[in-house]
Amino acid sequence: MEQNGENLRPRPMSESKSEMIELVLPNDTNPLGALLGGRLMHWIDLAGALAAHRHSHSYAVTASMDHIDFLVPVHVGDMVILQSSVNRAFHTSMEVGVKVLVENYISGSRQKVATAYLTFVAVDRHGRKLEVAPAVPQTDDEQRRYEGALRRREASRNERERRKAARA
């Protein structure tokens, strides 16, 4: 595994915070004018990558995305806000949380649309894995997300092992 040089300095989780805003256009929707789930997953992937790049100061590839529940429908003309942040960095991988909100810009109200957790692996320009800096929680909320990330990593590893054994 390659070293990431001076990029290994521990960083506050908040340094990776990113926000992406999309206006839902007709090309993003089904014939009834509702946002396509696949388009939202694409935006979630991009929003997650922003936080992974900011934390690792490197390229990153998506290793996994957890299951996503779409809580409320989103329609053409809506404004979609995607907030992302690294929850925890391991060796070469990082868990990133993405929260998706829909904003009604007439009333100013916001509703939660979905939450997703993604794992990104830091790589160099040749695709070789890179070690990443620790992400340091500084608030109670960040500490909760930091601890949750370890639980989710263990649960998804167990699940991958279980599926592998079932295939053998």
Ligand SMILES: CC(C)(COP(=O)(O)OP(=O)(O)OC[C@H]1O[C@@H](n2cnc3c(N)ncnc32)[C@H](O)[C@@H]1OP(=O)(O)O)[C@@H](O)C(=O)NCCC(=O)NCCS
């Ligand atoms: C993700 C990828 C880099 C892992 O490479 P690998 O050599 O198999 O990785 P390793 O087993 O050494 O694991 C490397 C890290 O990735 C994590 N990882 C690997 N597969 C994972 C998965 N399915 N989900 C979550 N984390 C995963 C490991 O836990 C490890 O984390 P750590 O270094 O922080 O402990 C590799 O499988 C890959 O390049 N996949 C394609 C990525 C891609 O193209 N994504 C875009 C979608 S098309």
